[in-house]
Amino acid sequence: MQKRPGEDTINDQGPQADRYQNDWAVLVDKGYQGLQDEFRTIQPKKRAARGPPLTADERSESDRVLVENYFGRLKKLWGVCSHKWVWDRQTYNMFFRMCVALTNFSVRCCPLRREDGEHYLRYEARLIKLGLDIEEAKRLKRQRARDSRRAMLELHTRAAIRPANTSSRRSSVGSRTRSDSDVSTDFGS
Known part of the structure; x- marks a missing residue:
């Protein structure tokens, strides 16, 4: 947020005014941590518990x-x-x-x-x-x-x-071989 020509004479007091003379300050939330390294930011801080209020x-x-x-x-x-x-x-x-x-x-x-x-x-x-x-x-x-x-x-x-249990049951019932089955192996008859 750079200042336009003619805006540099406007009184701009705030944090980092000497470091960023040609920039406006941007009000940011705590989610923008680290932004102050590249831009001129104002990040509100929480009040100290039972402490004096911070005026800025x-x-x-x-x-x-x-x-x-x-x-x-x-x-x-x-x-x-x-x-x-x-x-x-x-x-x-x-x-x-x-x-x-x-x-x-x-x-x-x-x-x-x-x-x-x-x-x-x-x-x-x-x-x-x-x-x-x-x-x-x-x-x-x-x-x-x-x-x-x-x-x-x-x-x-x-x-x-x-399968281990069912195989023992099958053997006890008796096994049926292919020759004992009713299926015909002759094709075309």
């Missing part, structure tokens, strides 16, 4: 609420942003940029509200539930495969044991 982090936490509200609005307005994308990346980039531009226009007309953030939290909860459902389905599939394999092994072991 408190400011970024309020920014995070705005970001969550924005993404809630984005996902509420455009289904293409809230579902799994099955086309190519170039097409996704085009659609996503269009959706972001339209969401920006929507935010200018109707400011963000708490409901947008709640929608985003519901969306995240839905994703978590989908993930848990997928994991449960995988677990059940593995369990069925184990049960099926166990049943097949039991059948094979029973079949391996059975």
Whole structure:
């Protein structure tokens, strides 16, 4: 996120301002660990338990609420942003940029509200539930495969044991040779 010409005079105080003088800071979540090595990022940290509040982090936490509200609005307005994308990346980039531009226009007309953030939290909860459902389905599939394999092994072991027992029964009943059978060996008669 490089600054455009003329934006370098805007007062920009924040982390790593001296290292990345020509870049804007990007607010990221903890999932983007390591991104600060290549970009200028703001990563909110958790408060120390029963410790004094961190003022810079408190400011970024309020920014995070705005970001969550924005993404809630984005996902509420455009289904293409809230579902799994099955086309190519170039097409996704085009659609996503269009959706972001339209969401920006929507935010200018109707400011963000708490409901947008709640929608985003519901969306995240839905994703978590989908993930848990997928994991449960995988677990059940593995369990069925184990049960099926166990049943097949039991059948094979029973079949391996059975011929030894059945051969002794056949010998006790009496064996019938091919000459004793009713089958004719003369063809054409």
